[in-house]
Amino acid sequence: METLSPNAAANESVTPAPQKKRGRGAWKTILQQKYLYLMSVPFIIWLFVFNYLPLMGWTMAFQNYKPAKGSYLEFSEQKWVGLENFIKLFQDDRFYLVLRNTLAMSVMGIIAGFVIPIAFAIFLNELKGKFFKRTVQTVSYLPHFVSWVVVAGIVTKMLSIEGGVVNDILMGLGFINEPIQFMAKGEWFWGIVTASDVWKETGWNAIIYLAAIAGIDKELYEAARVDGAGRFRQMWNITLPGIRTTISVLLIMSIGHLIGIGFEKQFQLSNSLVTDYSEVLDLYALEYGIKISRFSYGTAISIFTSVVSILLLLTANGVMKKLTKESIM
Structure with missing residues (x-):
């Protein structure tokens, strides 16, 4: 009988499993879960x-696209x-004004839209x-299902100088002597948009935080109460770290x-009175691009917009991963 040397025996003992078995195992798993994969096909499509x-349409940005000459893919x-x-x-001064408005309302929305729902x-x-x-909870998230057309009408009416609730309250309390034209003051537009968005979305955005809070171990709160921690200390030391x-x-x-x-x-x-404060990038693309056939x-x-959004996402993910060890990729 042929004997193996110690080195040959050691090499034989650590020989990796054939790749074919791994492949067969993967196919076996796919066959076992074929209905789950089939359910995902419509979403993938x-x-x-x-x-x-639609990303194929990006080629238009590098063309002087004319619809009469055919599809943008007909190079x-x-x-x-x-x-x-x-x-x-980048040479258009209007672009930088619009970018300022976009960033200002976005930052205000992120700050208010995060702190208040939490x-x-x-x-x-x-x-x-x-x-x-x-x-x-039900009353708070119902505005989420109201369209912005209705919300804008409500906000405009509340801030109106004729029968507006806000002006009536301020005049009744003696803070002002005559109605204020809120919707005609450009410098107030960012705050009005942010406040409207907070009112509309706070209840809905809070749902995911409530779900996260529900997953925190209740024994942590019991232990904190035994140690003499009050409700605010429990929120600060248990609830916030938990979510x-x-x-x-x-x-x-x-x-x-x-x-x-x-x-x-x-x-x-x-x-028309607040256009310099209300126009954002998407409106700029609509007004100076699509409407005039550019x-x-x-x-x-x-x-x-898309490229900068991707860069911001990757940057935020990298910074958050270093600071808190949390990331989405």
Whole structure:
């Protein structure tokens, strides 16, 4: 009988398993979970069609696109201009004014839209009466389902100089002698948009924090009470650290959307007197791109927004990972 040397025996004992077995194991898992994979197919198709396929339209930013000459994918028909549209974008003084408005409202929205829902969720969690607690929660998130068209009408009416509730209260308390035209003051527009957004979304944004708070071990609170900790100390030392991961993830995602804030609320609340404070990047792309058939210019604005959003997301994720060891990728 043939004998193996000690080195040969050692090499044979550490020989890795054949790759074919791993492949068969993976296919076996796929076959066992085939219905789960089949359920995900419609969502993958939706993601590809509506999120990745439209990226082919980015080629318009590097063309002098003319609809009459055919599709933007018909490269031989369209005139290529390179970075000309981006150069025009960065040379336009209006672009920097719009960028200022976008960043200002985004930062104010992130600060107020994070601090207030977190505080609301924590204090709501401290309520003892279940009926009252559920009633407050239901009433608080109902505005989320109201369209910005309706919300803008409510806000405009409340701030009106004729029968506006806010002016009536201020005059009744003696703070002012005549009504204030809130909607005509550009420097107040950012605050009005932020306050409206907070009122509309606070209850809805608090739901995820309430879910995170519900996952905290109740024994931690019991131990804290035994040690003599009051309710505020429990909130500071147990509740907030318990939802730190949720806060970090949502903050990173919010920073990623810092300049892609949409335009619905600004469009609905704006008027000709506050345009210099209300116009954001998406409205700028609509007004100076799509409406006047400058499709290539509008596409360049959208590319700028997308690229900066990705860079902000990666930067925020990296900084948060170093500071708190939390990240989304």
